[in-house]
Amino acid sequence: GRKWVAVRLLDTGMKGQTVLVRGRVHTVRGTGKMAFLVVREAGCTVQCVLSVAENIVSKGMVKYVNKISKESIVDVEGIVSVPEKPIEGTSQKVEIQARKVYCISKAAAQLPLNLEDAARSERDFEKAEKDPQQGVQFVRVGQDTRLNNRVLDLRTPANQAIFRIQSQVSTLFRQFLLAEDFVELHTPKLLAGASEGGSSVFKLDYKGQPACLAQSPQLHKQMGICADFGRVFEIGPVFRAENSFTHRHLCEFTGLDFEMEIKEHYFEVLDVLEAVFVAIFDGINEKCVKHLEAINAQYPFEPLQYLRKTLRLTFAEGVKLLKEAGIIVDPMADFNTETERELGRIVKEKFKTDFYVLHRYPAAIRPFYTMPCWDDSRYSNSFDVFIRGEEIISGAQRVHDPELLTKRAIECGIEVNTLSTYIDSFRWGAVPHGGAGVGLERVVMLFCALNNIRKTSLFPRDPQRLAP
Numbered sequence: 001g002r003k004w005v006a007v008r009l010l011d012t013g014m015k016g017q018t019v020l021v022r023g024r025v026h027t028v029r030g031t032g033k034m035a036f037l038v039v040r041e042a043g044c045t046v047q048c049v050l051s052v053a054e055n056i057v058s059k060g061m062v063k064y065v066n067k068i069s070k071e072s073i074v075d076v077e078g079i080v081s082v083p084e085k086p087i088e089g090t091s092q093k094v095e096i097q098a099r100k101v102y103c104i105s106k107a108a109a110q111l112p113l114n115l116e117d118a119a120r121s122e123r124d125f126e127k128a129e130k131d132p133q134q135g136v137q138f139v140r141v142g143q144d145t146r147l148n149n150r151v152l153d154l155r156t157p158a159n160q161a162i163f164r165i166q167s168q169v170s171t172l173f174r175q176f177l178l179a180e181d182f183v184e185l186h187t188p189k190l191l192a193g194a195s196e197g198g199s200s201v202f203k204l205d206y207k208g209q210p211a212c213l214a215q216s217p218q219l220h221k222q223m224g225i226c227a228d229f230g231r232v233f234e235i236g237p238v239f240r241a242e243n244s245f246t247h248r249h250l251c252e253f254t255g256l257d258f259e260m261e262i263k264e265h266y267f268e269v270l271d272v273l274e275a276v277f278v279a280i281f282d283g284i285n286e287k288c289v290k291h292l293e294a295i296n297a298q299y300p301f302e303p304l305q306y307l308r309k310t311l312r313l314t315f316a317e318g319v320k321l322l323k324e325a326g327i328i329v330d331p332m333a334d335f336n337t338e339t340e341r342e343l344g345r346i347v348k349e350k351f352k353t354d355f356y357v358l359h360r361y362p363a364a365i366r367p368f369y370t371m372p373c374w375d376d377s378r379y380s381n382s383f384d385v386f387i388r389g390e391e392i393i394s395g396a397q398r399v400h401d402p403e404l405l406t407k408r409a410i411e412c413g414i415e416v417n418t419l420s421t422y423i424d425s426f427r428w429g430a431v432p433h434g435g436a437g438v439g440l441e442r443v444v445m446l447f448c449a450l451n452n453i454r455k456t457s458l459f460p461r462d463p464q465r466l467a468p
């Protein structure tokens with residue numbers, strides 16, 4: 001049979017062999033007698049040469065290939081050869097002396113965005129602007145153009161890398177927790193009431209009954225604990241009817257959630273969480289070297305600094321660090337985006353880490369299900385986790401006493417009747433437990449120091465976007 005080879009596997013050892021490759025037309029240029037066709041597959045590229053010399057291919061074939069539109073899918077049959085020096089702009093060390101080219105799917109001649117420009121870094125644009133003599137006309141591709149034509153946009157090397165890293169993050173999360181005796185559950189996304197408070201909930205009609213989309217797996221992952229699963233996790237969609245248009249809020253994102261029995265202290269949850277994240281960061285740095293390079297080429301960033309033993313600060317210590325830097329905040333109110341960033345900078349300088357935990361938050365700024373501290377109920381057994389001064393995780397020990405839970409829900413203005421089946425779960429004996437929720441898109445965004453969460457969401461949903 002004929003020998004199909006993936007572009008990434010083409011190498012000098014195949015010299016002289018006849019191969020078949022399938023990929024996209026990355027670029028094509030030529031003259032009447034020659035055509036140089038660069039074929040791209042899964043981010044790898046190879047140059048295919050067509051030449052009328054010695055009647056290798058016909059003039060008609062060269063003409064035909066020169067006209068194939070960029071991004072079309074082609075099959076190329078030819079002989080592997082090794083050029084004296086590597087062909088600039090291609091990833092493989094070999095060329096293909098093409099005999100036959102078949103276009104099996106034609107791309108529109110006019111694409112809504114230029115993929116070469118879409119892959120350029122800000123540095124490229126700055127260089128071109130400084131040196132207009134070069135005569136290169138680069139056009140910045142705006143975010144809306146990218147997102148409106150996301151399928152094309154996703155074909156750039158940096159975007160390919162971002163989503164391969166995202167896949168690694170959820171894989172590493174899953175593998176680590178499975179090895180620690182967690183069980184993966186799938187909780188319902190259609191709920192009778194809000195789990196995280198009323199304002200950011202998508203309401204819907206459930207066969208005549210008011211309902212909403214799950215704002216988190218919070219209630220049902222806890223009910224999984226009440227059902228004796230001991231340690232549970234979930235990777236699934238989370239819906240938030242956010243109103244504000246920010247760089248880090250989506251209306252739908254992917255939550256990595258876990259919940260576990262606690263024997264003595266909510267630090268047991270933090271122990272698991274920190275170990276998971278060190279494993280994720282190590283795993284990405286080890287397994288995704290090429291992907292990190294591809295992202296860096298377009299969006300340069302400082303590698304994430306993290307400690308083997310994650311830094312834990314109390315909320316009060318955070319307030320104090322800010323105060324020492326001349327920033328006075330209300331010690332019982334939540335930080336805002338700016339103070340969080342500022343604290344991130346202070347921590348980085350002082351402790352040499354981009355990744356840290358802040359715990360023992362004031363109870364009044366945490367959800368109703370959060371366990372107050374036993375020694376001072378103004379505070380709670382809760383935490384947030386930050387990368388580069390931005391929140392990626394929040395978690396806590398939960399209230400497992402049904403009376404206290406009811407009281408807290410009422411105090412927080414939550415409609416208790418929509419929570420009755422949840423609260424009832426704690427009336428049949430409930431172990432102390434806690435857990436956390438991670439925003440997957442935020443983890444990837446902040447690991448790579450990207451400036452917008454839309455870059456790490458495959459098809460982002462924000463207050464103004466429901467398509468593609």
Ligand code: 4AD
Pocket residue numbers: 196215216217218240242248249250251252253257391392393394395396435436437438439440441442453
């Ligand atoms: O802080 P949140 O709202 O906490 C919960 O949902 C709790 N049930 C978690 C728990 O187990 N106690 O959301 C958790 C994480 C945030 O830290 C953030 O990373 C991400 O989810 N997140 C968002 N990501 C993108 N867009 C949004 N609108 C987000 N809201 C929260």
